[in-house]
Amino acid sequence: MIIGVPKEIKDQEFRVALTPAGTRALLKAGHRVVVEAGAGTGSGLDDAQYTQAGAEIVSEKALVFDRADLIVKVKEPLPAEYALLKKGQALFTYLHLAADRRLTETLLEREIFAIAYETVESADGSRPILRPMSEVAGRLAVQIGAHYLERVHGGRGVLLGGVPGVPNGKVVIIGAGVVGTEATHIAVGFGARVVVANLHRDRLEMLEALYRGRVTTMVANADWIEQQVIDADLVIGAVLVPGGRAPKVVSRDAVGRMKKGAVIVDVSVDQGGCIETIRPTSHSDPVYVVDGVLHYAVPNMPGIVPETSTFALTNASFPFILRLAELGPEHAVRSDPALAKGLNLAFGRITHRAVAEAFGMTYAPGVGA
Numbered sequence: 001m002i003i004g005v006p007k008e009i010k011d012q013e014f015r016v017a018l019t020p021a022g023t024r025a026l027l028k029a030g031h032r033v034v035v036e037a038g039a040g041t042g043s044g045l046d047d048a049q050y051t052q053a054g055a056e057i058v059s060e061k062a063l064v065f066d067r068a069d070l071i072v073k074v075k076e077p078l079p080a081e082y083a084l085l086k087k088g089q090a091l092f093t094y095l096h097l098a099a100d101r102r103l104t105e106t107l108l109e110r111e112i113f114a115i116a117y118e119t120v121e122s123a124d125g126s127r128p129i130l131r132p133m134s135e136v137a138g139r140l141a142v143q144i145g146a147h148y149l150e151r152v153h154g155g156r157g158v159l160l161g162g163v164p165g166v167p168n169g170k171v172v173i174i175g176a177g178v179v180g181t182e183a184t185h186i187a188v189g190f191g192a193r194v195v196v197a198n199l200h201r202d203r204l205e206m207l208e209a210l211y212r213g214r215v216t217t218m219v220a221n222a223d224w225i226e227q228q229v230i231d232a233d234l235v236i237g238a239v240l241v242p243g244g245r246a247p248k249v250v251s252r253d254a255v256g257r258m259k260k261g262a263v264i265v266d267v268s269v270d271q272g273g274c275i276e277t278i279r280p281t282s283h284s285d286p287v288y289v290v291d292g293v294l295h296y297a298v299p300n301m302p303g304i305v306p307e308t309s310t311f312a313l314t315n316a317s318f319p320f321i322l323r324l325a326e327l328g329p330e331h332a333v334r335s336d337p338a339l340a341k342g343l344n345l346a347f348g349r350i351t352h353r354a355v356a357e358a359f360g361m362t363y364a365p366g367v368g369a
Helices: 020-028 047-053 061-067 101-109 130-149 178-190 201-211 222-230 252-256 267-271 306-327 329-335 337-342 353-359
Strands: 002-005 032-036 056-058 070-072 090-093 113-116 170-174 193-198 215-219 234-237 263-266 287-290 293-296 343-346
Touching (some): 002 061, 020 032, 020 047, 032 047, 032 061, 056 061, 090 306, 101 353, 113 337, 130 178, 170 178, 178 201, 178 234, 234 267, 263 267, 329 337, 337 343
Parallel strands (some): 002 032, 032 056, 090 113, 234 263, 263 293
Antiparallel strands (some): 287 293
């Protein structure tokens, strides 16, 4: 099989979907790898390393798409790449289709066999490829929030850890999955007052056991979330509906009642966001202000720490890439339940229920599996 690795074009996205070590393993298994020149440079991986591993380096992105049976990326194809996709081609990347109707329709029209990193699911319910980037994003969320709370960056001028005689900053984290748990870890480390809301008690019990009174937890309900958000210095949105759009759990009215100079970091923006006032931003223009509250909503947060993120991502994704190459995408999906859960689109039909429901389209269970 020919595996294509294009250079990412999303704003300041420096990750790459395959390392030279992964390239070498694919070549050893009898496959070919075509890499766009400069694809790994942002992660400290130069073209010479890929060449030494046996990859073919090409200067044009179009050549990668034209030659490859399977395209592996980090982020979803952008409009500039739509025309490069070949009919029936296999695509393995983060897709987040429920928040992007145009991309969904394009992939359906081209009958792309689309497997989403974020919906690959193991037998225990965990998401092995989503997890490492959620860990990175959760940790970054507090770091970024603390940065924008500084007065010179437009914030209230609050130090999350406080000092003796002055209250610590308050961080409200909505969702206690991987992102929320990692954000909690960092916020507690900063010395902030931390409040975590989640729908299910088991995650809250885990946090209580870990932090022994250093975190306030509550089973999520709209009134309690609103009360906590209004009093927060930093709000982190960490709501996940696997494959589907995130529900709006913080209203425009609540945002309008927050402290001026408070900060919202919505990590769930790649699934539409859980804050009513949120819209996607970019690393080049990361924040905007609504009612005096700073909003940070960059969908590819881990892209700014690529030397950590690329290796964390490829450690998780490579075994699946190898399986797709060895068995072929269709047979790999049929034989691997985790990859079957990852399949979002096949043969021009939607194979993931949450994506179909997001757009009121027909769900085609079992297609390709």
